[in-house]
Amino acid sequence: MSTKESTKKIKKTEEIQKLRIRVFAYEYKILDTSIKQIIDTALRHDAKINGPIPLPTEIKKYTVNRSTFVHKDAREQFEMRVHRRLIDIINPSAKIIESLTNLSLPSGVSIDVKIV
Numbered sequence: 001m002s003t004k005e006s007t008k009k010i011k012k013t014e015e016i017q018k019l020r021i022r023v024f025a026y027e028y029k030i031l032d033t034s035i036k037q038i039i040d041t042a043l044r045h046d047a048k049i050n051g052p053i054p055l056p057t058e059i060k061k062y063t064v065n066r067s068t069f070v071h072k073d074a075r076e077q078f079e080m081r082v083h084r085r086l087i088d089i090i091n092p093s094a095k096i097i098e099s100l101t102n103l104s105l106p107s108g109v110s111i112d113v114k115i116v
Contacts, residue, residue: 019089019097022055022112028083034109035085041099048090055084 021038025031035052042049059081066074089096105111 019092051087053086058082
């Protein structure tokens with residue numbers, strides 16, 4: 001057996017798992033406090049963390065007429081900003097996953113969790 005074949009077998013058995021957490025919120029202050037809570041709970045259990053990585057802010061703009069009948073030139077613009085962050089936890093243990101599921105976050109924050 002050559003060295004290339006032995007290294008391939010080692011890499012397949014030692015697959016690195018990542019817990020990829022994407023956090024969304026309309027307000028960046030709430031988002032940053034919730035990310036700090038997530039990182040603190042992961043570091044309590046000696047986890048290796050990559051992030052928080054800021055992702056592009058999604059901006060949705062809506063243009064509305066001010067009047068209902070005439071005055072087409074009078075318009076208002078509204079926008080919604082969705083702030084996003086990404087956190088990777090490398091080789092998470094069962095304790096880390098359990099503590100993250102029991103974590104209570106503010107109401108304006110939503111989370112997507114994937115194992116990569």
